[in-house]
Amino acid sequence: MPSLIDLRRRIRAVRNMQQITNAMKMISAARLRRAQDRVIAARPYAHMLRRFLENVAAAAANTEEMAVNPLLAQRPENRIELLVITADRGLAGAFSSNVIKAAQKFIAEHRGAQVELELIGRKGRDFFRRRQARISGEHVGLFLRTVQYEQALAIARKAMQRFIDGEIDAVYVIGNEFKSIATQVMSVNRLLPVEAPQSGERINYIYEQPPSEILQELLPRYVEMSVYRAMLESAAAEHAARMTAMDAASSNAGEMIDTLTLHLNRVRQASITKEIIEIVSGAAALG
Secondary structure (H helix, E strand, O other), rough: OOOOHHHHHHHHHHHHHHHHHHHHHHHHHHHHHHHHHHHHHHHHHHHHHHHHHHHHHHHOOHHHHHHHHHHOOOOOOEEEEEEEOOOOOOOOHHHOOOOOHHHHHHHHHHOOOEEEEEOOOHHHHHHHHHHOOOEEEEEEEOOOOOHHHHHHHHHHHHHHHHHOOOOOEEEEEEEEEEEEOOOEEEEEEEEOOOOOOOOOOOOOOOOEEEEHHHHHHHHHHHHHHHHHHHHHHHHHHHHHHHHHHHHHHHHHHHHHHHHHHHHHHHHHHHHHHHHHHHHHHHHHOOO
16 A cells, blocks of 8 residues: 555655646647637638639630640649648647548558658657658757748649659658648648539639630649648647646646545545554553
8 A cells, every 4th residue: 555655655656747738728728729820810811722723724624725834734643742741740649640540541542552651740750760651851949939931832842843754653642631730631632633623603804814824823823721720730739638638738737636536535544543542552562
């Protein structure tokens, strides 16, 4: 049976850990608010960009320029690049492990193709590097600070250039999407080749330039914005997952403190009872 000193030490250690998890929860909550604001601000722009792309694509349909646009080229998916977005830090529950499992499932489902990984986040980088996976690029430390558009721009342009040069036949992105504080949804989306959206409601814009030329300039912006939004969604989902995990850890620490305190009181009561019995027995023996 643990002594009173051991129990007090354990209670003190758990209480110190609870203070740390509470502090991390508050930090994640503050960061989540800023990340959530960025995601909410980016969603309307991404939605309007897609709507505009739908109308321009409809106006440029059946043109020769659209048929030869390199970002729309459909090829057999023999070489695939997979953008895997994980966290740079842990203590976020199953946030990164769920993405890694989904990436492994994607690779297993495409055994006939050569899948190369563009790893965004230290957790995914460390996992796949240890397993000697095909890695085309690594990007760590991006989520330690606020996600910048320039960072997403470099990743998107690299993927587009490799696709245009014929090094890869398709690009997919896998990561978590932020839905609410308690909910993050895993998503796997094809980034390249861009599938020209089909819209049921077409707006007849008056174009100063030919729609095919506008589409040629619009498609790279659409790919860049898709990568940037995926990174923003992942950053917000990470903070939400960490806040939830730290809240659960703090609650578990509180329950452990209550259990240890109850055990401590019982041990102390038993010790006091034993001492009383010894005193009474000694007094009886003397009498």
